[in-house]
Amino acid sequence: MERRGSVMRQDYIDTQRQRHGRKAVAVLPIHYPKEILTAMDLLAVEVWGPPGPARGHAAAQIQPYVCAIVRNALAFLAAGGEQHVDAVLFPHTCDSLQGVASLAADFGALRRPTLQYLHPKGGRRDSTLAFATAELRRLAETLARLTGHALDDAKLSGAIALHLEIHALRRRLLTERRHLPASDVELYRCLRRGEFLWPADHRAELEALSARLTKDAAAVAVPLMVSGYVPEPRTLLEALDRLGARIVADDYAAVGRRVLRQPVVPEADPWRTLATLAFAGPPCPTFGTPLGERLSYLDGLFTASKARGLVIHVVKFCDPELFQVPALQAHFAAKNAPVLVLETELEEQLSGQTQTRLEAFVEMVGNRGVS
Amino acid sequence: MILRRLRYEIVSRLVAPALLRITKRRRSQGGTGATSPLGPPLESRHKLKELMSAHYLGGRFADGAVPVAYVTSGFPVELLRPFGYHVVYPENHGALCSARRLVPQLSEVAERAGFSRDLCGYARADLGSLLSGSTPTGRLPRPDLLGCCTNICQTVLYWYRVLADRLGVPLVLIDTPFVYGQAPRAHLDYVAAQLYEAYATAARVAKRRADISDLEVPIRLAAEGTQLWGECLGLSSHRPAPWTCFDGFVHMAPIVAMRGTVACNAYYRMLRDELSDRVARGIGGIEHERHRLLWDNLPIWYQIRELATSLAAAGFNFVCATYTDAWAEPGTTFDPHHPLESLAMAYSHVLLNQDLKNRLRVMTELARRFQVDGAVLHSDRSCKPYSVGQIDLKERLQRDLGIKTLILDADHADPRAFAAAQVESRLAAFMESFR
Numbered sequence: 001m002e003r004r005g006s007v008m009r010q011d012y013i014d015t016q017r018q019r020h021g022r023k024a025v026a027v028l029p030i031h032y033p034k035e036i037l038t039a040m041d042l043l044a045v046e047v048w049g050p051p052g053p054a055r056g057h058a059a060a061q062i063q064p065y066v067c068a069i070v071r072n073a074l075a076f077l078a079a080g081g082e083q084h085v086d087a088v089l090f091p092h093t094c095d096s097l098q099g100v101a102s103l104a105a106d107f108g109a110l111r112r113p114t115l116q117y118l119h120p121k122g123g124r125r126d127s128t129l130a131f132a133t134a135e136l137r138r139l140a141e142t143l144a145r146l147t148g149h150a151l152d153d154a155k156l157s158g159a160i161a162l163h164l165e166i167h168a169l170r171r172r173l174l175t176e177r178r179h180l181p182a183s184d185v186e187l188y189r190c191l192r193r194g195e196f197l198w199p200a201d202h203r204a205e206l207e208a209l210s211a212r213l214t215k216d217a218a219a220v221a222v223p224l225m226v227s228g229y230v231p232e233p234r235t236l237l238e239a240l241d242r243l244g245a246r247i248v249a250d251d252y253a254a255v256g257r258r259v260l261r262q263p264v265v266p267e268a269d270p271w272r273t274l275a276t277l278a279f280a281g282p283p284c285p286t287f288g289t290p291l292g293e294r295l296s297y298l299d300g301l302f303t304a305s306k307a308r309g310l311v312i313h314v315v316k317f318c319d320p321e322l323f324q325v326p327a328l329q330a331h332f333a334a335k336n337a338p339v340l341v342l343e344t345e346l347e348e349q350l351s352g353q354t355q356t357r358l359e360a361f362v363e364m365v366g367n368r369g370v371s
Numbered sequence: 372m373i374l375r376r377l378r379y380e381i382v383s384r385l386v387a388p389a390l391l392r393i394t395k396r397r398r399s400q401g402g403t404g405a406t407s408p409l410g411p412p413l414e415s416r417h418k419l420k421e422l423m424s425a426h427y428l429g430g431r432f433a434d435g436a437v438p439v440a441y442v443t444s445g446f447p448v449e450l451l452r453p454f455g456y457h458v459v460y461p462e463n464h465g466a467l468c469s470a471r472r473l474v475p476q477l478s479e480v481a482e483r484a485g486f487s488r489d490l491c492g493y494a495r496a497d498l499g500s501l502l503s504g505s506t507p508t509g510r511l512p513r514p515d516l517l518g519c520c521t522n523i524c525q526t527v528l529y530w531y532r533v534l535a536d537r538l539g540v541p542l543v544l545i546d547t548p549f550v551y552g553q554a555p556r557a558h559l560d561y562v563a564a565q566l567y568e569a570y571a572t573a574a575r576v577a578k579r580r581a582d583i584s585d586l587e588v589p590i591r592l593a594a595e596g597t598q599l600w601g602e603c604l605g606l607s608s609h610r611p612a613p614w615t616c617f618d619g620f621v622h623m624a625p626i627v628a629m630r631g632t633v634a635c636n637a638y639y640r641m642l643r644d645e646l647s648d649r650v651a652r653g654i655g656g657i658e659h660e661r662h663r664l665l666w667d668n669l670p671i672w673y674q675i676r677e678l679a680t681s682l683a684a685a686g687f688n689f690v691c692a693t694y695t696d697a698w699a700e701p702g703t704t705f706d707p708h709h710p711l712e713s714l715a716m717a718y719s720h721v722l723l724n725q726d727l728k729n730r731l732r733v734m735t736e737l738a739r740r741f742q743v744d745g746a747v748l749h750s751d752r753s754c755k756p757y758s759v760g761q762i763d764l765k766e767r768l769q770r771d772l773g774i775k776t777l778i779l780d781a782d783h784a785d786p787r788a789f790a791a792a793q794v795e796s797r798l799a800a801f802m803e804s805f806r
């Protein structure tokens with residue numbers, strides 16, 4: 001499914017389909033009820049790009065002022081990526097994804113069946129909970145047409161339990177980052193494999209990595225918090241590793257923003273639990289979370305992780321993230337925390353200019369002392 | 372409070388209209404004397420200016436006198452009418468700033484504060500205005516409430532969250548999930564429940580009692596206003612069309628900003644009568660209408676006059692637009708006897724909250740009804756919800772209707788994203804293709 005490292009990922013997906021008879025669903029960013037897919041024996045394969053220039057005829061269907069996530073994803077799927085999946089799911093995350101979801105559904109931009117998930121905005125209210133439950137059920141019914149069998153509540157409860165375990169493992173790895181003798185490249189490789197692995201396989205890998213957590217925390221020369229969209233290009237993580245910096249707090253939409261920071265106790269009715277889970281994650285601009293709530297959440301993350309600097313790493317043309325950048329900058333500047341804003345376009349490599357800025361930033365934070 | 376209220380009422384109802392009448396008299400004494408390929412200007416424009424100026428002038432004295440709300444253009448403003456809110460539309464204000472070419476300077480203020488130049492031009496203008504206090508209206512009142520509805524885009528939600536944070540006032544959100552085909556029951560119930568919550572909050576902020584039956588009058592007025600606006604637009608099905616869609620962009624201000632009021636409807640009655648009279652007398656929006664076009668997406672506010680004139684000179688008239696038509700659609704389902712349910716239905720089914728299949732249907736119907744031979748789709752750099760999908764829409768319109776189509780790259784608000792030479796040559800080639 002992915003251009004870079006695609007053979008391994010594609011092989012895995014094909015094996016899942018052939019050996020386990022599982023259908024696969026490509027899923028666009030960000031939030032969606034993965035538990036439903038797991039319970040229906042569907043492999044979720046997330047499409048965050050892929051990085052690099054958008055290729056193929058579909059790239060020309062989207063204007064260049066739309067983010068690279070949307071342009072690349074559509075181009076990639078239309079140019080053959082969709083052959084490895086049985087359907088494509090579009091969460092209505094933002095205006096651009098909403099537009100491209102309609103393009104795919106109404107104008108046949110893709111040949112595979114397309115599905116939508118309309119997550120409610122504006123936080124947890126009685127009205128949103130009721131709508132979320134109805135929407136989750138609607139999605140399950142649509143998926144049932146793909147699998148040929150209805151969703152069983154017991155299986156849903158089982159899938160919820162499995163994903164709660166995964167949340168707990170991911171939470172532990174992120175919060176106990178300093179106790180993990182591994183580079184950011186290695187940590188993120190493991191965390192991001194969850195974007196396409198069958199959840200039980202992902203859990204096994206997370207357990208293996210967690211087993212390496214030590215009692216003692218290693219000194220980190222430059223502990224950083226990162227907030228933004230997706231840790232691409234991978235060379236960004238390589239550069240941080242090389243410079244002796246570590247991501248000790250993560251608010252990437254693709255990673256930390258999808259990890260429950262507080263355990264959720266499942267209720268007897270799995271649908272109620274699912275609806276609760278839809279609002280239980282960290283604040284995200286795409287949910288329309290009040291800014292103050294998000295700032296205080298990030299504040300807590302920053303303080304608890306003892307980060308010394310903040311990197312805001314956003315994708316160009318991403319409205320949800322970009323609207324909040326000034327507030328984040330101002331908030332952390334007021335706390336005397338250095339802030340670096342990086343706007344990237346899902347390139348395959350970090351540009352020379354970005355690399356230089358990153359180096360200067362890491363050096364500046366490093367000069368402020370070791371924690 | 373009472374004195375402030377008195378001052379607000381006097382300025383809105385008496386001072387502003389009087390000032391405008393004086394300005395109008397001075398201007399008409401001066402005369403324009405210019406020859407133009409456009410038809411004679413509409414008389415109603417004076418009344419429009421009076422209405423909108425009174426609205427903005429009154430706004431200067433609104434805070435402390437009446438409750439003030441900032442709302443998005445797709446917000447069900449009928450909910451605020453029973454409580455006497457003075458309503459400010461930041462998008463309408465953005466359009467005004469853009470028409471006066473103030474967006475670059477306001478945007479620079481916002482950009483210096485860290486807001487990206489890639490964000491919606493209206494939002495940048497509004498945030499720049501908020502940060503600098505600069506506005507062509509003299510002064511905008513401080514809001515007591517923010518009302519945001521996601522039926523035009525989700526961008527407004529991010530924008531209004533920033534406003535709520537900076538202004539420290541409550542934000543009521545009406546989240547309208549995107550509609551494929553027809554909105555299902557759960558969707559409409561969800562929106563209706565939020566409308567109820569919003570109505571209660573609006574009452575609390577205004578320190579008034581919320582009574583659903585009070586919605587009957589504004590909803591009836593909004594339905595009538597929408598219908599009148601639709602009638603005005605519909606008159607362009609005549610040949611020649613009595614006005615251009617560029618006129619329509621300007622004259623839509625009351626249906627956006629004053630929907631659900633007696634003044635709004637009185638204005639559109641007057642406009643409809645003037646347009647009907649022009650139809651009867653064969654007066655066109657341009658002097659020599661040879662080709663009829665459809666416009667898609669927002670106007671290029673800072674370039675309206677130039678575009679209208681250069682196209683009119685070659686005999687091209689934009690006789691319909693998806694943008695102006697969008698304001699004639701939702702009100703058709705307003706029902707004063709089922710206020711919340713009908714508002715939920717109407718505000719969920721607005722153009723930008725519906726799938727592209729529906730957009731193509733609307734464009735096709737407009738093209739047929741107004742007998743157009745071409746369509747220009749403005750690919751709007753800072754409005755993604757309106758622009759994503761246009762490349763396919765263009766191809767389909769061309770294929771299904773056999774009309775000529777053009778995609779024009781620009782930005783609705785920011786002239787810095789307008790490449791005049793490129794637009795000129797693309798338009799010239801487009802017009803040439805009609806020969």
Ligand code: SF4
Binds near residue numbers: 069097321
């Ligand atoms: S605009 Fe932002 S949220 Fe939307 S798809 Fe692009 S990167 Fe994701």
Ligand code: SF4
Binds near residue numbers: 491524753756
């Ligand atoms: S993004 Fe488009 S629809 Fe949304 S406020 Fe801006 S101009 Fe309007």
